[in-house]
Amino acid sequence: MTDKQKTYCLINYGCQMNESDTEHYAGQLEELGYKPIADYHGADVIIINTCCVRESAEKKIAGKIGELKAEKRANPDVVICVAGCMAQKDGEKLVKKHPQVDLLLGTAYVNDFKRLFLEYLEDRKGKIYTDLTIHQSEFEGHMVRQSPFHAWIPIMYGCNNFCTYCIVPYVRGRERSRSVENIVAEIKAAVADGYKEFTLLGQNVNSYGKDFGEKDAFAKLLRTVDAIPGVERIHYMTSHPRDMSEEVIKAVAEGEHICEGFHVPFQAGSSEILRRMNRGYTKEKYLALIDMIRKYVPDAAITTDIIVGFPGETEEDFAETLDVVRRVGFTSAFTFIYSKRSGTPAAKMENQVPLAVKKERLNRLMALQNESSLHCHEKLVGKTVEVLADGPSKQANVWGGRTRTGVLVLWPVEDKKYEVGQKVNVLVDTAQTWLVKGKAVD
Numbered sequence: 327m328t329d330k331q332k333t334y335c336l337i338n339y340g341c342q343m344n345e346s347d348t349e350h351y352a353g354q355l356e357e358l359g360y361k362p363i364a365d366y367h368g369a370d371v372i373i374i375n376t377c378c379v380r381e382s383a384e385k386k387i388a389g390k391i392g393e394l395k396a397e398k399r400a401n402p403d404v405v406i407c408v409a410g411c412m413a414q415k416d417g418e419k420l421v422k423k424h425p426q427v428d429l430l431l432g433t434a435y436v437n438d439f440k441r442l443f444l445e446y447l448e449d450r451k452g453k454i455y456t457d458l459t460i461h462q463s464e465f466e467g468h469m470v471r472q473s474p475f476h477a478w479i480p481i482m483y484g485c486n487n488f489c490t491y492c493i494v495p496y497v498r499g500r501e502r503s504r505s506v507e508n509i510v511a512e513i514k515a516a517v518a519d520g521y522k523e524f525t526l527l528g529q530n531v532n533s534y535g536k537d538f539g540e541k542d543a544f545a546k547l548l549r550t551v552d553a554i555p556g557v558e559r560i561h562y563m564t565s566h567p568r569d570m571s572e573e574v575i576k577a578v579a580e581g582e583h584i585c586e587g588f589h590v591p592f593q594a595g596s597s598e599i600l601r602r603m604n605r606g607y608t609k610e611k612y613l614a615l616i617d618m619i620r621k622y623v624p625d626a627a628i629t630t631d632i633i634v635g636f637p638g639e640t641e642e643d644f645a646e647t648l649d650v651v652r653r654v655g656f657t658s659a660f661t662f663i664y665s666k667r668s669g670t671p672a673a674k675m676e677n678q679v680p681l682a683v684k685k686e687r688l689n690r691l692m693a694l695q696n697e698s699s700l701h702c703h704e705k706l707v708g709k710t711v712e713v714l715a716d717g718p719s720k721q722a723n724v725w726g727g728r729t730r731t732g733v734l735v736l737w738p739v740e741d742k743k744y745e746v747g748q749k750v751n752v753l754v755d756t757a758q759t760w761l762v763k764g765k766a767v768d
């Protein structure tokens with residue numbers, strides 16, 4: 327008699343770094359012979375990979391963990407593992423509140439998951455791992471990636487910036503970079519598996535390699551990855567405006583495969599708010615950086631993150647944020663309402679902005695940004711763009727994919743057959759706020 331096939335279900339929240347960690351958990355479970363299932367009911371292992379960057383994320387995740395109480399009752403042998411940033415932050419408190427959780431794994435144990443999981447299976451005694459000082463950096467093992475052609479590649483972990491609103495440095499620990507050799511080996515292995523598009527990940531990629539004491543290490547890494555045969559597109563995120571250097575912009579301008587999308591979060595337009603956020607630049611410096619990007623890469627698509635309602639933000643401060651949006655013309659922006667994170671300096675600042683004011687500012691900001699997105703997309707009408715096909719869209723007989731700068735493109739398939747990851751040239755004829763449409767031309 328053969329054993330029943332063991333199954334796992336992964337539920338991921340949060341940023342690309344978490345998606346990448348989740349792909350690593352999947353890789354380790356598959357090495358142990360587990361197979362994925364989409365619905366957690368009846369799974370042998372459930373991992374919830376958590377985020378705590380804003381209160382709204384935490385509430386949603388707490389609801390999901392709560393749901394699993396019924397699953398544990400129905401299926402007492404299931405191993406419930408809560409991993410990631412919220413696990414790191416709340417540790418034992420989280421397990422006390424949700425006793426159905428068997429294994430709690432902070433953010434530094436991703437590489438070690440397989441060993442800790444097998445140890446758990448030996449005695450089935452609940453365990454909590456939240457030590458951040460073990461500082462893993464090199465990647466071992468293999469990933470089970472979500473996409474067949476695009477790969478997340480973490481190049482560094484942690485953050486040293488301590489922006490005063492942000493919880494990430496407390497839950498991800500200090501910056502540590504992977505070695506160039508370790509990164510290149512992962513990319514070469516992925517190319518051999520058919521991958522062609524790569525996103526290099528870090529909370530602040532521009533400080534890559536500072537822990538090795540190397541100057542311009544990130545620009546050099548970009549050039550090294552650009553030269554790997556088979557690599558077709560390179561993206562990277564996130565760039566901190568304070569650390570983004572001319573060398574990196576030159577590498578993008580000169581590199582054949584390094585895409586022209588620049589994700590440079592500015593967070594707020596008022597220099598006084600930026601100072602209190604501990605961002606290390608002013609409005610003028612940010613705008614000068616954008617000018618430098620446009621000088622070297624005239625068709626750059628610039629995207630950003632913005633927070634409204636930081637403590638003490640006045641109407642005049644907010645007007646400076648709108649001014650930056652107007653001047654730069656971002657292709658898209660992630661816009662957030664400031665969320666108080668206990669333990670961060672901003673949580674203790676006076677003059678917290680009332681929720682109604684924050685919401686009203688967010689609405690005005692989004693309306694302005696939508697105009698800007700539409701305007702950027704209108705510039706593509708009449709042009710032929712290179713798209714990597716993601717697959718069929720929600721509409722029948724229409725496929726979707728992304729340009730080198732991340733713009734979503736839809737086109738009718740007509741009688742042609744496409745493959746996921748295929749390069750398709752599309753002549754754009756229609757621009758909308760969130761996407762463009764056109765016809766395939768070859």
Ligand code: SAH
Nearest residue numbers: 491492529564591631632633662663664665
């Ligand atoms: N390291 C990246 C991303 C950090 S988290 C960076 O520095 O840009 C992604 C975004 O979440 C941030 O850019 C910021 O805009 C937002 N964010 C972080 N903390 C927040 C908070 N307390 N409230 C609202 N938004 C927040």
Ligand code: SF4
Nearest residue numbers: 485487488489492494
């Ligand atoms: Fe948070 Fe700032 Fe670090 Fe980004 S750079 S993760 S916003 S502390």
Ligand code: F3S
Nearest residue numbers: 340341377378379411
């Ligand atoms: Fe990412 Fe959320 Fe952690 S944004 S780093 S998963 S707090």
